[in-house]
Amino acid sequence: MDLYSGHINKLIEELSGLPGIGTKSAQRLAFHLINLPQERVDRLARTMMEAKANVRYCKECFTLTDKEVCPVCANEGRDHRMIMVVENARDLAAYEKTGKYMGVYHVLHGAISPMLGIGPNDIKLKELMQRLQTDIAEVIIATNSSLEGETTAMYISKLIKPTGIRVTRIASGVPVGGDLEYIDEVTLLRALEGRTEL
């Protein structure tokens, strides 16, 4: 692949390392970027660096935020005794979009996957267990219905059961392996309302 200059090849290589971007899309994006006015490229690069430098984990739920505590955790009107466990910040956003869930969240940043070598210590599980030391009424496990999501759900429920805290799992009906963020709001609400005891 020496058709292009080294700089373009490098750019294509970087872009094709992003999720959902194949070599063809990476090429298209690379040429698009090269043809943009200089100030647009500067702005894009600056925005990426500023986001990376300023975004951090909420110290309570571990979602991504600009502040020490995210707006959901900071909201006194939310039910802080109800914690919904999700795999990532995008899943949290999907549930927030329904506007119907009034509890708070816990973002694991991944799921247990023996195949990929991701164990319980590689996700924010210890942090969840720490939160359960306070007065918690229910933990709703809303990990994906993929193999990893189900494995994680079973693992978490086994950990929590002895504490006596109510543990529930959102209803399936969420397509197998489907990311929560792609599921419409009605389906998400139905999954939440139809949750079952674990």
Ligand code: ZN
């Ligand atoms: Zn938070």
